[in-house]
Amino acid sequence: MSEPFISSASLHDFSLWKRMELKRLPFLFDLEITARCNLNCRHCYINLPAGDKAAEKKELSLEEVREIVDEAVSLGALWCIVTGGEPLLRDDFLDIYFYLKKKGLLVTIFTNATLVNAEHIRVFKRFPPRDIEVSVYGTSAGTYEKITRRPGSFAAFRRGFELLLKSGFNVRLKAMTMRSNVHEHHEIARFCRQRTHDFYRFDPFLHLRYDRDPERNREIRSERLTPQEIVSLEQSDPERFQALQEKCDKSVMPESSSAEIGQLFLCGAGKASYSISYDAMFRLCASLWHPDCVYDLRQGDLTDAWRHFVQRVRGMSSQREEYLRSCRVCDLMNLCMWCPAHAYLETGQLDAPVEYFCQVAHARAQALGAAERSSPSPRH
Amino acid sequence: MGVKAELGATYLPSEDIVVREIEGELIIVPIVSGIGDMEDELFTLNETGRAIWEKLDGRKTLGDIIGDLSSEYEASPGEIERDVIGLAEELLKRKMLVALRKD
Ligand code: SF4
Numbered sequence A: 001m002s003e004p005f006i007s008s009a010s011l012h013d014f015s016l017w018k019r020m021e022l023k024r025l026p027f028l029f030d031l032e033i034t035a036r037c038n039l040n041c042r043h044c045y046i047n048l049p050a051g052d053k054a055a056e057k058k059e060l061s062l063e064e065v066r067e068i069v070d071e072a073v074s075l076g077a078l079w080c081i082v083t084g085g086e087p088l089l090r091d092d093f094l095d096i097y098f099y100l101k102k103k104g105l106l107v108t109i110f111t112n113a114t115l116v117n118a119e120h121i122r123v124f125k126r127f128p129p130r131d132i133e134v135s136v137y138g139t140s141a142g143t144y145e146k147i148t149r150r151p152g153s154f155a156a157f158r159r160g161f162e163l164l165l166k167s168g169f170n171v172r173l174k175a176m177t178m179r180s181n182v183h184e185h186h187e188i189a190r191f192c193r194q195r196t197h198d199f200y201r202f203d204p205f206l207h208l209r210y211d212r213d214p215e216r217n218r219e220i221r222s223e224r225l226t227p228q229e230i231v232s233l234e235q236s237d238p239e240r241f242q243a244l245q246e247k248c249d250k251s252v253m254p255e256s257s258s259a260e261i262g263q264l265f266l267c268g269a270g271k272a273s274y275s276i277s278y279d280a281m282f283r284l285c286a287s288l289w290h291p292d293c294v295y296d297l298r299q300g301d302l303t304d305a306w307r308h309f310v311q312r313v314r315g316m317s318s319q320r321e322e323y324l325r326s327c328r329v330c331d332l333m334n335l336c337m338w339c340p341a342h343a344y345l346e347t348g349q350l351d352a353p354v355e356y357f358c359q360v361a362h363a364r365a366q367a368l369g370a371a372e373r374s375s376p377s378p379r380h
Numbered sequence B: 001m002g003v004k005a006e007l008g009a010t011y012l013p014s015e016d017i018v019v020r021e022i023e024g025e026l027i028i029v030p031i032v033s034g035i036g037d038m039e040d041e042l043f044t045l046n047e048t049g050r051a052i053w054e055k056l057d058g059r060k061t062l063g064d065i066i067g068d069l070s071s072e073y074e075a076s077p078g079e080i081e082r083d084v085i086g087l088a089e090e091l092l093k094r095k096m097l098v099a100l101r102k103d
């Protein structure tokens, strides 16, 4: 026998990836099974109250989830990220989970861990998720609950989190860093690193609400760190700073130089993945909520969305002078959070620069010694 | 260890895996713990493996499969038998294949 009959690779080393990407086969999708959450985090871009009956009524039924998943699998999906809101809040969470597994999908779960119980553990032990990403908002009850605004939630988090860790699942930890917990940032990092080795990341970029609720957006803005604070946190994490340096060296996204002049989407949105909301809205990426960029799966189907709608959205362009002179040709784009989806959430337009992003990108560039590479931003 | 494959026995894919075909490739996704070393390990079969796999339908014995393949391929029956037994044992060891019980 010259070559082995059977070979194996982990998801990221899987050779089929590249081929699927070239052929534009979607191997990954996010499934937001609810927007409701038992917590009420200050920075949250999506949550609705756990008891919100109207929101619950709009949620994909188990039957609808099955139909979408069947189609996703026949289009080539191999990996599904189940997210929310808090996915464990749904009574039929395990039915959904089991269905995804039975269809041959690798499953990642994003959770706040507060609702993890023995039944989840039992099912996950037999049918393991690829990984579970847990959000960590603080290492003290005071800080954690200042963010979640739910008394008792810190104890629930510790309990659920320990259950997951004890059972040996791949747990990844993500800390959102904001005004209300930045004083605990280093303790949070230590807490996470002690428990998960290389699976910890912090994220100081707070996104605005998907529903564009002005009151909640004001709250999120007030939780945002200043550009200088963000950069000094990044500098205090050598690995992260190194990654930023590499990004910076690559300069502008390779696609942007070859793209059409007014092209809006220079990112990977809709190339190999997509996102489905709790109320059946298909988007090229989770943040892309402009009304021209959402497709209601209840009025159509996933195959049509993927084959036709995605092309239409990716073909969108802008002839606005301001865009053509700023973000579209910006040298700092790789250091910037700017993209049409976030621009829309921030400004209501897909093609407008965002002052806060601009400031962060410039602060980063300065820290990396790339200040001489000037950005044509109109705001400076 | 129960990993000896028998010519007279009939085997079929285990319910603990899902077999997907993407871009002409056969991919085996374990759905229970203990098959792969990692929770995101995916398995693929080479061409020979795949030709054999497609005949493991829970109806034919390994002997029947060897007979079929001998008429379809150039290789000598001895070589084909080695391949069929080799793959079946590897799949049994990995718990991807189960023997059909005759009641
Ligand atoms: S736990 Fe997550 S979904 Fe829930 S409110 Fe907090 S950030 Fe939002």
Ligand code: SF4
Pocket: A326, A327, A328, A330, A331, A332, A333, A336, A337, A338, A353, A354, A355, A357, A358, A359, A361, A362, A375, A376, A377, A378
């Ligand atoms: S740095 Fe400013 S001009 Fe450049 S991409 Fe970001 S928001 Fe646009």
